[in-house]
Amino acid sequence: xxxxxxxxxxxxxxxxxxxxxMALSTETKNNILSxxxxxxxxxxxxxxxxNNKDLEAGSEKGLSPAMLDRLRLSDEVIDSMxxxxxxxxxxxxxxxxxENFVKRPNGLQVGRMxxxxxxxxxIYESRPxxxxxxxxxxxxxxxxxxxxxxxxxxxxxxxxxTILQQALTEHNIDKHAVQxxxxxxxxxxxxxxxxxxxxxxxxxxxxxxxxxxxxxTSRIPVLKHYKGVCHIYVDKDAxxxxxxxxxxxxxxxxxxxxxALEGLLIHNDVAETFLPAVVKALTACGVELRGCAxxxxxxxxxxxxxxxxxxxxxxxxxxxxxxxQDLEEAKQYIQKYGSQHTESIITENYSTAQRxxxxxxxxxxxxxxxxxxxxxxxxxLGAEIGISTTKLHAYGPMGLExxxxxxxxVFGQGQIRE
Amino acid sequence: xxxxxxxxxxxxxxxxxxxxxMALSTETKNNILSxxxxxxxxxxxxxxxxNNKDLEAGSEKGLSPAMLDRLRLSDEVIDSMxxxxxxxxxxxxxxxxxENFVKRPNGLQVGRMxxxxxxxxxIYESRPxxxxxxxxxxxxxxxxxxxxxxxxxxxxxxxxxTILQQALTEHNIDKHAVQxxxxxxxxxxxxxxxxxxxxxxxxxxxxxxxxxxxxxTSRIPVLKHYKGVCHIYVDKDAxxxxxxxxxxxxxxxxxxxxxALEGLLIHNDVAETFLPAVVKALTACGVELRGCAxxxxxxxxxxxxxxxxxxxxxxxxxxxxxxxQDLEEAKQYIQKYGSQHTESIITENYSTAQRxxxxxxxxxxxxxxxxxxxxxxxxxLGAEIGISTTKLHAYGPMGLExxxxxxxxVFGQGQIRE
Numbered sequence: 001x002x003x004x005x006x007x008x009x010x011x012x013x014x015x016x017x018x019x020x021x022m023a024l025s026t027e028t029k030n031n032i033l034s035x036x037x038x039x040x041x042x043x044x045x046x047x048x049x050x051n052n053k054d055l056e057a058g059s060e061k062g063l064s065p066a067m068l069d070r071l072r073l074s075d076e077v078i079d080s081m082x083x084x085x086x087x088x089x090x091x092x093x094x095x096x097x098x099e100n101f102v103k104r105p106n107g108l109q110v111g112r113m114x115x116x117x118x119x120x121x122x123i124y125e126s127r128p129x130x131x132x133x134x135x136x137x138x139x140x141x142x143x144x145x146x147x148x149x150x151x152x153x154x155x156x157x158x159x160x161x162t163i164l165q166q167a168l169t170e171h172n173i174d175k176h177a178v179q180x181x182x183x184x185x186x187x188x189x190x191x192x193x194x195x196x197x198x199x200x201x202x203x204x205x206x207x208x209x210x211x212x213x214x215x216x217t218s219r220i221p222v223l224k225h226y227k228g229v230c231h232i233y234v235d236k237d238a239x240x241x242x243x244x245x246x247x248x249x250x251x252x253x254x255x256x257x258x259x260a261l262e263g264l265l266i267h268n269d270v271a272e273t274f275l276p277a278v279v280k281a282l283t284a285c286g287v288e289l290r291g292c293a294x295x296x297x298x299x300x301x302x303x304x305x306x307x308x309x310x311x312x313x314x315x316x317x318x319x320x321x322x323x324x325q326d327l328e329e330a331k332q333y334i335q336k337y338g339s340q341h342t343e344s345i346i347t348e349n350y351s352t353a354q355r356x357x358x359x360x361x362x363x364x365x366x367x368x369x370x371x372x373x374x375x376x377x378x379x380x381l382g383a384e385i386g387i388s389t390t391k392l393h394a395y396g397p398m399g400l401e402x403x404x405x406x407x408x409x410v411f412g413q414g415q416i417r418e
Numbered sequence: 419x420x421x422x423x424x425x426x427x428x429x430x431x432x433x434x435x436x437x438x439x440m441a442l443s444t445e446t447k448n449n450i451l452s453x454x455x456x457x458x459x460x461x462x463x464x465x466x467x468x469n470n471k472d473l474e475a476g477s478e479k480g481l482s483p484a485m486l487d488r489l490r491l492s493d494e495v496i497d498s499m500x501x502x503x504x505x506x507x508x509x510x511x512x513x514x515x516x517e518n519f520v521k522r523p524n525g526l527q528v529g530r531m532x533x534x535x536x537x538x539x540x541i542y543e544s545r546p547x548x549x550x551x552x553x554x555x556x557x558x559x560x561x562x563x564x565x566x567x568x569x570x571x572x573x574x575x576x577x578x579x580t581i582l583q584q585a586l587t588e589h590n591i592d593k594h595a596v597q598x599x600x601x602x603x604x605x606x607x608x609x610x611x612x613x614x615x616x617x618x619x620x621x622x623x624x625x626x627x628x629x630x631x632x633x634x635t636s637r638i639p640v641l642k643h644y645k646g647v648c649h650i651y652v653d654k655d656a657x658x659x660x661x662x663x664x665x666x667x668x669x670x671x672x673x674x675x676x677x678a679l680e681g682l683l684i685h686n687d688v689a690e691t692f693l694p695a696v697v698k699a700l701t702a703c704g705v706e707l708r709g710c711a712x713x714x715x716x717x718x719x720x721x722x723x724x725x726x727x728x729x730x731x732x733x734x735x736x737x738x739x740x741x742x743q744d745l746e747e748a749k750q751y752i753q754k755y756g757s758q759h760t761e762s763i764i765t766e767n768y769s770t771a772q773r774x775x776x777x778x779x780x781x782x783x784x785x786x787x788x789x790x791x792x793x794x795x796x797x798x799l800g801a802e803i804g805i806s807t808t809k810l811h812a813y814g815p816m817g818l819e820x821x822x823x824x825x826x827x828v829f830g831q832g833q834i835r836e
Contacts, residue, residue, distance in 0.1 A: 023777050104796070115779070118779075200808075200809055219634070221639060245834050248834075249834035249835055253835055357829075358514065361536075363826060364826040364827075365826070365827055365828070366827075366828040366830060367828070367829050368833075369830025369832075370830075380522055390618075390639070391535050391618055391823040392641075396825060405809040405813045406813060407779075407781055408781060408797055408815075409782075409784075410785070410792075410797070411771075411786075412785060412787030414663070414786050415786075416663050416664060416667035416671075416788045417667055417790040417796065
């Protein structure tokens, strides 16, 4: 079989499997998830042996210690997968839920029933725990999944897939509901992304390069976010005592992730009071500051920012600072340099908060809260398969509900259209 | 300016306009819609003069009488546009509505606020009334719109756009919220469909050729349906007296539209009773029947169907008939030949109805109802901008809500992430 035929076959099998998944009861799906957790526990040593092949190959290829660490299926990582599977059993199943049920004047009863999307392809880098998380979320929502992890994790991902498929088989469910692409050739992705007849959605997760490649190549709809350039705007009516811990938390809690703070906007009226205090707190945490001319005048430790600094996702202990004249200037800055990810205002002014919430365009807009809260778990979705900063279908973290769509269901008693 | 520059400029202006639209009050939006209706009334004669240019050019080019009829802005057509605008004022504005509002354990209040998508491009054929309908729906939902109608309607569409823009200007709103592409060169569409930075969604409406072209060319998300191959399945437990009017209505009420019936599936147990009766009623309405071997044996008037007939969207008084052994075979037939548009079962059996509703994959699944009800107005959406048979974002008719997305809004009191 050629590479194309292998991928075609895999996609067709996923589509066939998705038809059976659609009709599974919540109980059956939860039972499969439990079996997956049991099998991961039982086969931990085998899994780690397969993972070691990837780690050894990675070492030889000269992967960085950080990369190797992300690749490692340690006891803790496997345990966290198992916990995630058990927690997923407890979450409500969105499939079959009927919303907006109404009775029309002619007596027709019309509702919108949540149903699976069908077949989802997930393209991601490195971390093999995504394999289990994504497969479990898709199973819970009745979707078949095609997984394509990084080539450096191929042994780990195939071993994980075998375990997940074994759980499906134990419950007499078509094992092709979960498939890992067995070849590492990049051309496999190119071909996969043309199969719009069989695949309903592609979710890429990884660096901006991967995501741009998927987005530009795919004929299938893609849900994605390129980067997180998140801001906090400290308003003139901010409670400055609240503001400092919020800025510190947003910037330093985990600087390498997409909901970390990259830009701090400060209203001119409070700049002289607030800037020295916040800079002191930030530098104490090792944060380097790059600011506008006005901010540099107020605080020595701030270096003058270059044009390339504004709107940069540093993913590091670096923060841009800009003094603005008012909410309007803050909004314009965010529109120009933000990435529609997370934007937070610190204010005690009711009307200013209302305007910020209504008028700022981002997947999450916040008042007096850390940007770090833009996360499926933190926002109450229970689990997250990714985050979208495009507006179609999902905007922000995507949980179980975002892995479904709604079809119209119509209950009639013989009505015809006049 | 080159063609590309013209289109770039137009898209950029739409994006700028969309930022102001986002924050408009419902009252302002309704006032603009009213003014649009007033101006259409006042400028009817001018509009019809411009429309005449298109009609004359169309005649010269040899357009069919049916095509010319679709192109004509008769008094009735203009009046119906005016009525649609006034009715749209009465519909609820989805923008700003907060759904799923919850309080998290840490006290954060989290909701999902409906917001406009941004900029929508509409690419359509012939009928100039789409220009007004689509622009009005987008305005009501705070979206800017770029319109590209058929080249044969260019004078009509530009005249309509001028009127709509005049209404915007009277209310001091950026007139670029509604723009008609002023050139008829097809390359304009090719370039438009690459502008993913400025345009959030493309909706093509027209023949399958146009829709495939847009879908294959676009880098921007597309909501579409290619065709409507709709079925009715007459179950063994059907009330056959109900079934006949439902089949007749679905097939003959308006055979040329996408929710018209194209295939009739009949359970073997009732085929000998039902087929002669339904064929008699259908042939009395001038419907030609093409069926499976079993159906041909039962009723003489049915011609043997060729393989090319199954799954064909006839858009005419032709109907395929197939006798099936059970619900399972009906489902498989629908999965193979249907277009995920509209599928209806006729049955009095509760469990069979439940299974059909849950297990058939289409944008609308119905029990004891005419397929003709798969329509935004009929299903209670109030207005419709199109219909989607792809599952991302919208599945089925798209009304006002489908022209919005939901962002997360978070109201905190200084919470940081531990």
